[in-house]
Amino acid sequence: MKTSELNQPNAVRCCGRCKRVLPLEEFYVNSRTQRPDPYCKDCRRTMNRERHRAKSQESKSRRRSPVITQVADRDERLRLIRQALATVEEHHRRRLARLREQEEDLYPF
Ligand SMILES: [Zn+2]
The missing domain is CATH 3.30.60 (Wheat Germ Agglutinin (Isolectin 2); domain 1)
Structure with missing residues (x-):
């Protein structure tokens, strides 16, 4: 026009x-x-x-965290899975350390 x-x-x-x-x-x-x-x-x-x-x-x-199984890109999915596993591992490690500390307090010998 x-x-x-x-x-x-x-x-x-x-x-x-x-x-x-x-x-x-x-x-x-x-x-x-x-x-x-x-x-x-x-x-x-x-x-x-x-x-x-x-x-x-x-x-x-x-804003929500991604649903890992819905992430199309394989490498990105693996990265997120590893990240999630690392987070869970870290959580367990800390929990175990805390429990051990408590145990030592309860049974010092
Ligand atoms: Zn119109």
């Missing part, structure tokens, strides 16, 4: 999403390129909302 078309009072444009033919006022104009958006304002709003929702969902799920 040429810039001159924007000045036409009855110019219409077909939305690339909902396929409705709408007047140019129903489209946002890209401030950088001065070209009308390929999607109408309604669709753009819907798309922004969906993208925002997807993003916040994404960051929410990222």
